[in-house]
Amino acid sequence: MTKFRDKLQLLLVDIITINIAWLTYYLIRIESKWIAYVVEPELWVPMIVIYCYWLILFTFVGLYRPWYAKSRFDEFALLFKTIIVGIVILFFLIFIDDTSNNSPAISRLLILLYWGIMLLFVGGGRLAIRSVQRRLLRAGIGLRRSLIIGWSQKAKNMYDMIEQHPALGYTIVGFVRTDKRKQIMSYKNIRIVGVLQNLPVLIKKFRIQEIIVALESTEHEKLLEVIRYSDEQHVGIKIMPDMYDIISGQARTNQIYGFPLIEIMPEIMPPWEQSLKRLIDIGFSSCVLVIGFPVWLIIALIIKIDSRGSVLYKQARVGKDGKEFIIYKFRSMRGDAEKYGPQWAGKKDPRVTTFGWFLRKAHLDEIPQFINVFQGDMSLVGPRPERSFFVEKLSKEIPLYPRRLKVRPGITGWAQVKHKYDESLEDVKIKLQYDLFYIENMSLRMDIKIILNTIYVMLMGRGHA
Numbered sequence: 001m002t003k004f005r006d007k008l009q010l011l012l013v014d015i016i017t018i019n020i021a022w023l024t025y026y027l028i029r030i031e032s033k034w035i036a037y038v039v040e041p042e043l044w045v046p047m048i049v050i051y052c053y054w055l056i057l058f059t060f061v062g063l064y065r066p067w068y069a070k071s072r073f074d075e076f077a078l079l080f081k082t083i084i085v086g087i088v089i090l091f092f093l094i095f096i097d098d099t100s101n102n103s104p105a106i107s108r109l110l111i112l113l114y115w116g117i118m119l120l121f122v123g124g125g126r127l128a129i130r131s132v133q134r135r136l137l138r139a140g141i142g143l144r145r146s147l148i149i150g151w152s153q154k155a156k157n158m159y160d161m162i163e164q165h166p167a168l169g170y171t172i173v174g175f176v177r178t179d180k181r182k183q184i185m186s187y188k189n190i191r192i193v194g195v196l197q198n199l200p201v202l203i204k205k206f207r208i209q210e211i212i213v214a215l216e217s218t219e220h221e222k223l224l225e226v227i228r229y230s231d232e233q234h235v236g237i238k239i240m241p242d243m244y245d246i247i248s249g250q251a252r253t254n255q256i257y258g259f260p261l262i263e264i265m266p267e268i269m270p271p272w273e274q275s276l277k278r279l280i281d282i283g284f285s286s287c288v289l290v291i292g293f294p295v296w297l298i299i300a301l302i303i304k305i306d307s308r309g310s311v312l313y314k315q316a317r318v319g320k321d322g323k324e325f326i327i328y329k330f331r332s333m334r335g336d337a338e339k340y341g342p343q344w345a346g347k348k349d350p351r352v353t354t355f356g357w358f359l360r361k362a363h364l365d366e367i368p369q370f371i372n373v374f375q376g377d378m379s380l381v382g383p384r385p386e387r388s389f390f391v392e393k394l395s396k397e398i399p400l401y402p403r404r405l406k407v408r409p410g411i412t413g414w415a416q417v418k419h420k421y422d423e424s425l426e427d428v429k430i431k432l433q434y435d436l437f438y439i440e441n442m443s444l445r446m447d448i449k450i451i452l453n454t455i456y457v458m459l460m461g462r463g464h465a
Helices: 003-032 044-061 072-101 106-138 153-164 196-205 222-230 241-246 271-291 293-306 354-361 369-375 388-397 401-406 414-418 425-440 444-459
Strands: 144-149 170-177 190-195 210-213 236-239 251-256 259-264 312-318 324-330 379-381 410-412
Touching: 003 044, 003 106, 044 072, 044 271, 072 106, 144 153, 144 196, 153 170, 170 196, 190 196, 196 222, 210 222, 222 236, 271 293, 271 369, 271 379, 271 444, 293 324, 293 354, 312 388, 324 369, 369 410, 379 444, 388 401, 401 425, 410 444, 414 425, 414 444
Parallel strands: 144 170, 144 210, 170 190, 210 236, 379 410
Antiparallel strands: 236 259, 251 259, 312 324
């Protein structure tokens, strides 16, 4: 079952159940004669508006996320809370409308009836589709192609558990050894398909969607290799729970049938926070670009007078999921600054122009990046985007470096307010620790903290020139 198909099924079920709920409410309201009206209320236009309202709200809280082997009760609980919030918002909208039109208060009480109808139909629809999906998984339809990393009793026990509970959603393609021996061995007709060093090739060859790590306690250091080999393959990684102590906050536990599997590097921010983060990015970047436009023109003029070359500096950077984009900055260096190839910008860099020194000190050279934020290539807060030359180099030298590419890069970040410019590989390693800390603890609260720290640094003139 693909993520797209799962989401499409949910959308179709919700279209039916949300509109049936509205139709039922409408008929009860009209036929009950509880509310006097001169002109009969419309049916179709409000129905479309109400459906769009719930669609946006459900998307915002994450009710259309991919589903695999998750508790139906947990999903119903989230649906229950979302409908309550949605009904409260509708209640106050109706209250404002009733007050302006002097309508009887009974209309506001009917919203409670609508809440019950919504919960009955939409909740029932969700439970029904999840039950059907679970039965399909038990019948072997829609299972995710998976590999088990390890060749030990623990790995075989993991296979037995998955075989016993097909509703977990996995079909095991094979085992992967952690040593370099290539004996063709099998367990219950599931054979060893390769070794850990060839994991990227195996993922592509067998169209793997999920990796399940079942290593012995003596092989814990191999987990970092699994993460490194899987980073660019867009597969899920889950591990046995006894390895939790070595992955430090990069995990979330999913449990079904009483058996926990730890998910490595899940989406830490809830969907509603991700949506709000993007709305803040769009709103803030729009305000900075529009309101400050006269100031940006003056800065552009001074750059042109101060040194020869273009006003804007454009460069290809690596963004989320390894996709390249063009980053914009006010030029703070001479036009020939990189005639000898890519270099790290050091403290008191001689390539920086006179006005460029001020721009860097005040962080004003970053202003054009709000264009990147508005376009969606960047965010206000996140790890700084780097050039592909350095990404490739650092990924080879620092195994966890590609983890930075799992989130949208930012104008500022935890590493920027806690550390200086990169002047050496050691600086990069230190900043990587800050970046990973941010990724593991992403939240709107932390974003606000970083933005306030950045503003403080700018006002105090503590930027790096």
